[in-house]
Amino acid sequence: MMIFNYIRVSTVFQNTDRQLINVACDRTYEEKVSGKDINRPQLKAMLQNIRSGDKINVHELSRLARNTQDLLKIVDQIVSTGGTIHFHKENLIFNGDKKDDPFQKLMLTMLGAISTFERDLILERQREGIAIAKSKGKYKGRPSNFTDEMIEKIKYEFSNTKNKSELARNYGISRGYLYELVK
Template identity: 55%
Template sequence: MGKYQTVAYIRVSSVQQNTDRQLVDVERDKEFIEKVSAKDTERPQLKAMLEHVREGDTVVVHSMDRLARNTKDLLEIVETLKAKGVSVKFIKENLAFTADTDNSMNNLLLTMLGAVAQFERELMLERQREGIEAAKAKGKFKGRKATIDSDLIIADIAGGLSVRRTAAKHGIAVSSVSRIIKKSKAT
């Protein structure tokens, strides 16, 4: 068998976010970078990383919440890696899980810290919903700004471009183009 690898898993929740702050000073042989919410369990780079790692490798993650959104998923992923003989290190929490040992204290900390992170996230979302409702009640919440220029879409359609080609040109879904067309006809 070849050299053991240090494999980094880096995740941010959206394409606009930057991954640069994660694992800045950590040397690694390979990295898997994901720009997708952890609520989605179908994460291509997570799957690729899980398939890539081999016995003796170490997976390094900035923090637990970068690997999983909830305690159940966190525990499952760590157990999957350990079962393959792969160690897992969480830099922010300073926790390591090795395949060859079963450290009761680390297992307790993983479960507790994972639960605390999940609880914090749920509280943050609850406060966010409450803030949005309060702003709506005052007439101050408008939602996020449109990222699609409807006028350009309508101009392309009026110019004879098909719905599919218009969608491809602007990098949006066909359904978005259809919705814009329908909305423009209603006004």
């Protein structure tokens, strides 16, 4: 039996120190990426390594997934392989023995929905704040990674190519941002 700790924060600027303090484990999977999707390298590695009888510790539900559907899918994958997952903050434990427990499913679904709701509220407040700052002329957006010379080169290539999508891919930007740069 192996014990895994899964620790996640959304950005490289955030600190993981408050998660799973003094929770012993055999291996820690830690990442600093958004939880909005489940395409995370450390999460994938952990899910590939879990075997029957293994246990996963997670500080809280929102550290594993930020939407209910992903949360339910990941927890189901863990318990279907015979593993156990323990959410410490909520003090919830899911394993194969309780896989069909209606109360456990209800709690997981409700708390996952609350986590999703919380994230949606954060994003809504962020958008409102940006709109107000823009209206006051205080918000300029994130500074461009491109120098003036690079932007001139992009403008030149933009005017001399038909495939705008390919040009955007070559620079690692969206097509919409490409059009914004050449404005």
